[in-house]
Amino acid sequence: MNNLSPLSELTERWLRPAVERVPRGLAIGIPYAWLLIFFLAPFAIVLKISFAEPQLAMPPYTSIFEFLNEAGDYFSVELNLGNYLLLIEDDLYWRAYLNSLKIAAISTALALLLGFPMAYAMARAPERWRGPLVMMMILPFWTSFLIRVYAWIGILKGEGLLNGFLQWLGLIDQPLAILNTDIAVYIGIVYSYLPFMVLPLYATLEKMDESLLEAAADLGCRPFKALWKITVPLARPGIIAGSCLVFIPVVGEVVIPDLLGGSETLMIGRTLWSEFFTNRDWPVASAVAIVLLLLLVVPIALFQRHLLVRAEATR
Amino acid sequence: MAISTPGSSAARRGYEPWDDPNATPILKIAALSKSFGPVVAVDRVDLNIFKGEFFALLGPSGCGKTTLLRMLAGFDRPDSGSIMLDGADMTAVPPYRRPVNMMFQSYALFPHMSVERNIAFGLKQEGLPAREIKARVAEALALVQLPDHGKRKPHQLSGGQRQRIALARSLVKRPKVLLLDEPLAALDRKLREETQFELINIQEKVGITFVIVTHDQDEAMTMASRIAVMDRGRIAQIATPGEIYEQPNSRYVADFIGKVNLFEGNLVGGETPLVRSAEAGCDIVLADAPGLRAGQRLWVAVRPEKFEISREPPPPGSTNCLSGVVWDIGYLGDVSTYRIKLDTGKMVVAAEANRVRRTERTITWEDRVYLRWTPRAAVALLN
Numbered sequence: 092m093n094n095l096s097p098l099s100e101l102t103e104r105w106l107r108p109a110v111e112r113v114p115r116g117l118a119i120g121i122p123y124a125w126l127l128i129f130f131l132a133p134f135a136i137v138l139k140i141s142f143a144e145p146q147l148a149m150p151p152y153t154s155i156f157e158f159l160n161e162a163g164d165y166f167s168v169e170l171n172l173g174n175y176l177l178l179i180e181d182d183l184y185w186r187a188y189l190n191s192l193k194i195a196a197i198s199t200a201l202a203l204l205l206g207f208p209m210a211y212a213m214a215r216a217p218e219r220w221r222g223p224l225v226m227m228m229i230l231p232f233w234t235s236f237l238i239r240v241y242a243w244i245g246i247l248k249g250e251g252l253l254n255g256f257l258q259w260l261g262l263i264d265q266p267l268a269i270l271n272t273d274i275a276v277y278i279g280i281v282y283s284y285l286p287f288m289v290l291p292l293y294a295t296l297e298k299m300d301e302s303l304l305e306a307a308a309d310l311g312c313r314p315f316k317a318l319w320k321i322t323v324p325l326a327r328p329g330i331i332a333g334s335c336l337v338f339i340p341v342v343g344e345v346v347i348p349d350l351l352g353g354s355e356t357l358m359i360g361r362t363l364w365s366e367f368f369t370n371r372d373w374p375v376a377s378a379v380a381i382v383l384l385l386l387l388v389v390p391i392a393l394f395q396r397h398l399l400v401r402a403e404a405t406r
Numbered sequence: 407m408a409i410s411t412p413g414s415s416a417a418r419r420g421y422e423p424w425d426d427p428n429a430t431p432i433l434k435i436a437a438l439s440k441s442f443g444p445v446v447a448v449d450r451v452d453l454n455i456f457k458g459e460f461f462a463l464l465g466p467s468g469c470g471k472t473t474l475l476r477m478l479a480g481f482d483r484p485d486s487g488s489i490m491l492d493g494a495d496m497t498a499v500p501p502y503r504r505p506v507n508m509m510f511q512s513y514a515l516f517p518h519m520s521v522e523r524n525i526a527f528g529l530k531q532e533g534l535p536a537r538e539i540k541a542r543v544a545e546a547l548a549l550v551q552l553p554d555h556g557k558r559k560p561h562q563l564s565g566g567q568r569q570r571i572a573l574a575r576s577l578v579k580r581p582k583v584l585l586l587d588e589p590l591a592a593l594d595r596k597l598r599e600e601t602q603f604e605l606i607n608i609q610e611k612v613g614i615t616f617v618i619v620t621h622d623q624d625e626a627m628t629m630a631s632r633i634a635v636m637d638r639g640r641i642a643q644i645a646t647p648g649e650i651y652e653q654p655n656s657r658y659v660a661d662f663i664g665k666v667n668l669f670e671g672n673l674v675g676g677e678t679p680l681v682r683s684a685e686a687g688c689d690i691v692l693a694d695a696p697g698l699r700a701g702q703r704l705w706v707a708v709r710p711e712k713f714e715i716s717r718e719p720p721p722p723g724s725t726n727c728l729s730g731v732v733w734d735i736g737y738l739g740d741v742s743t744y745r746i747k748l749d750t751g752k753m754v755v756a757a758e759a760n761r762v763r764r765t766e767r768t769i770t771w772e773d774r775v776y777l778r779w780t781p782r783a784a785v786a787l788l789n
């Protein structure tokens with residue numbers, strides 16, 4: 092029997108042979124080069140800007156390095172910590188951070204709650220249905236993300252589709268104010284990021300040996316309890332991967348809170364955006380970005396280490 | 407009817423409840439059928455299995471053994487028929503409420519739990535106190551001779567050890583019937599043979615009724631008190647290993663269990679039952695022919711080791727005597743098998759124990775030989 096999902100078949104049949112033909116040193120080098128060029132270099136630039144001061148010029152920040160200045164030093168570095176101090180002093184920033192983390196956490200939980208049954212149903216569907224179901228999960232990506240979020244405005248607004256439908260049913264007589272609230276933001280985020288939760292979950296659930304559930308039933312365990320005791324623990328890698336794929340980008344999400352949220356929907360991505368483009372204060376914006384990165388990277392790194400230690404312990 | 411106190415085995419004590427009209431079976435399967443679309447996997451199966459039996463379902467791959475077992479466990483719903491366990495109708499009872507347990511072909515050990523927690527899983531579902539669970543887990547681990555492996559995870563065990571843990575897990579709940587789906591199939595040959603005897607010992611110790619599925623005839627012959635041979639969803643014959651071998655009821659069973667030579671012929675009327683067979687090239691005398699009519703078509707089945715091979719020609723006109731030349735010799739150490747091409751063109755197999763040293767063997771390639779057998783050594787088959 093061919094147990095490969097379309098995704099893993101893709102990697103097994105095409106990606107792996109292609110990768111294996113590449114010389115070993117190069118194969119290891121490519122991801123590192125990628126990381127260096129597209130992550131570390133921009134990170135260094137942003138880090139540098141975060142220690143500068145804004146100025147009305149091009150570029151709109153001062154240089155922190157000076158060669159041969161008036162004082163006669165050959166080389167001096169001037170670090171301005173004011174941007175970071177501002178982040179601590181002005182509660183706007185840390186409220187935005189906290190609110191972003193809160194919205195990301197709740198959205199991740201909602202996506203998990205919604206995505207798990209979906210992924211489970213897909214994984215347990217007859218084999219010939221699974222490919223099309225995965226396709227349907229991916230299909231929304233064929234339209235622009237922006238357009239899909241815009242479409243939600245049409246659905247959620249006062250005289251929009253949802254309110255029209257609820258009024259037609261007679262459930263409400265006044266339109267509900269959903270658009271420009273946190274609720275609209277949650278709807279938009281969960282809708283947009285659901286595939287990132289469902290696909291990794293599906294990949295782990297599909298691999299799960301169904302006879303394990305039969306064994307649990309055979310040993311006297313009712314189906315719902317078996318879900319808790321067997322399925323969920325075995326789906327843990329998928330739950331972790333899906334949650335990371337949702338949580339991390341949602342913390343920095345800009346478009347959804349901007350289009351669907353209200354003026355009081357405080358998210359750090361929006362703050363960052365307005366620092367860059369409205370206030371044109373690049374150094375503060377860079378400091379915001381650096382702190383956001385640390386906020387995300389440090390817990391993830393710690394968690395990875397914890398997983399590694401656990402894996403070693405059970406080996 | 408105290409037949410299954412620990413340490414006794416129904417079959418090996420000579421107790422044969424299946425021959426006792428007053429004995430009540432612990433498991434009573436009646437007219438059980440199951441189809442998957444157009445495929446009839448199990449076809450009107452009737453079976454009575456008695457307490458303490460080691461019962462084997464034997465048949466080639468795809469004949470419906472697993473499906474039958476899964477219906478007994480409750481994973482598959484029968485299309486029709488009934489399953490009675492110890493007097494209670496199990497047909498519609500879900501698996502988690504059946505007092506039977508199954509050992510899976512894939513073992514189905516929970517990979518995220520230690521061996522101990524795997525074994526304890528079923529007991530926890532019963533809500534037993536922690537102290538008793540601990541004691542029974544230790545007891546089960548001792549039974550399968552892995553007392554120190556409780557803390558390991560399944561992936562840290564060898565195939566043979568996993569097999570034992572799966573057995574311990576399915577035994578620890580003390581089911582009324584234990585179902586085993588090809589329990590030894592994943593082991594290599596030597597381990598498989600050792601484990602066969604160990605399974606028998608364990609079954610005798612715990613006194614639980616075992617229903618085992620296998621496609622390996624040696625396994626069934628070694629372990630089982632009775633065997634049901636299956637053929638495309640149906641039961642072809644139910645009997646003890648000895649009866650299955652010596653008195654198969656059809657060509658299918660005779661052919662499936664061991665090697666057999668079949669000679670097609672017609673019954674000639676008269677005092678002694680005589681078969682005229684063009685394939686054999688001689689007349690065959692049967693020991694008895696109850697209920698057979700003159701002129702009836704039948705097959706005479708002779709096992710290879712029942713032949714007496716000789717180079718001396720018999721007196722002319724002898725019955726039960728084949729003549730041919732040696733085509734091929736297989737030396738298996740303990741026995742030699744001869745493929746002999748009869749004068750009629752038919753190929754037969756004869757086997758002889760190597761009682762003398764090989765260098766002194768008298769029969770060799772292209773020798774003309776004569777095969778004889780006593781009427782009692784052959785069976786007449788009608789289909």
Ligand SMILES: Nc1ncnc2c1ncn2[C@@H]1O[C@H](COP(=O)(O)OP(=O)(O)O)[C@@H](O)[C@H]1O
Nearest residue numbers: 442445446447466467468469470471472473474
């Ligand atoms: N879930 C299923 N769906 C469709 N056909 C099945 C299923 N399970 C078994 N079958 C078919 O039923 C027949 C008997 O299968 P099985 O009981 O597994 O045989 P065995 O265990 O003797 O090898 C086979 O033809 C098999 O293809």
Ligand SMILES: [Mg+2]
Nearest residue numbers: 468471472588
């Ligand atoms: Mg099978």
